[in-house]
Amino acid sequence: MKIAEADILIAPGLGNSGPEHWQRRWSERMATARTIEQDDWNNPRLADWVDRIHQEILLSTRPVVLIGHSLAVAAIVHTAQLRLKDTKVRGAFLVSPPDLERDDMPEEIHAFRNVPTDPLPFPSMVVGSTSDPYASYERIQGFAADWGSAFQPAGDAGHINAASGHGPWPEGLLMFAELMKRLKA
Template identity: 60%
Template sequence: MKTADADILIVPGLGHSGPGHWQRRWAEKIRTARFVEQDDWDNPTLEDWVETLHKEIMMATRPVVLVGHSLGVPAIVAASQRLADTKVKAAFLVAPPDVDEHPNVPEATAPFKNLSRDPLRFPSMLVASSNDPYCTVERAAEFASCWGSDFHIAGEMGHINTESGHGPWPEGLLMFTRLMSRI
């Protein structure tokens, strides 16, 4: 599938994706991409985030591909459990936080604890860093296995955000392109 044939919904994490973040750059480059805008980026509730994402999916006019980073990943996972007949064709999941077990995860992520580990209802790729400050690579591999996601270890990339030096992140765009070519 070509990006021009899909609505690319970008799902940021806690605090949104600031200037220079790879998600923001992708939204500027991919004509059919747009952000899923939450009402509260700093004090999220699972229900609100999932409801907003669900509405965006339902309003899409083309097949949907989700691009989630950090807390956006569990929001996508929770939303997928509620989608019976979905337009979602794939999800690109980057740097999921381990909200259940990792001690460094911000307290504001608590509403996202104890999510389902059932397989996603669409193809997905999970990209993890071997030195993410919010999730071990072993936990990320466990998430990928449970959700039925292709798993890619990106190397020592921190949380794959601007703080870890990943503005444009061309390697991620190549991985995303591979996922798009499969659907």
């Protein structure tokens, strides 16, 4: 599938993605991309995030490919298990899923816990770093296995955000292109 044939829905994580984050940069470069905006980026409610993701998918006019980072990965997986069977979603690119079961996670995201472990109803790729402060490398690989996702190692890349030096993140674009090649329109 070509990017021009899909609505690319970009879902930022907790606190939103600033202008230097690779997600914002990608949304500006891809003509068919748009960011899924949330009403409250800092005090997220799972039901609200799931509703917004689902609403954006329903509003799309072409096949959908989701791009999620961090907490948005959990929101996408919750949405997939609740509402995305037999929809126009063709795939998902899931970057830096956090381990929400850890004791050191912020209280405001506890509602996102108990992330489903069933396979996703569409092809997906999980990208993980060996030095992510929010999930061990093994846990991220486990998410990929649970969700039936291809796993793509990112090396020593932190949380794969602007703070870890991933502004444009061209390596990520290559990984995303690999996923897109596998998807059908």
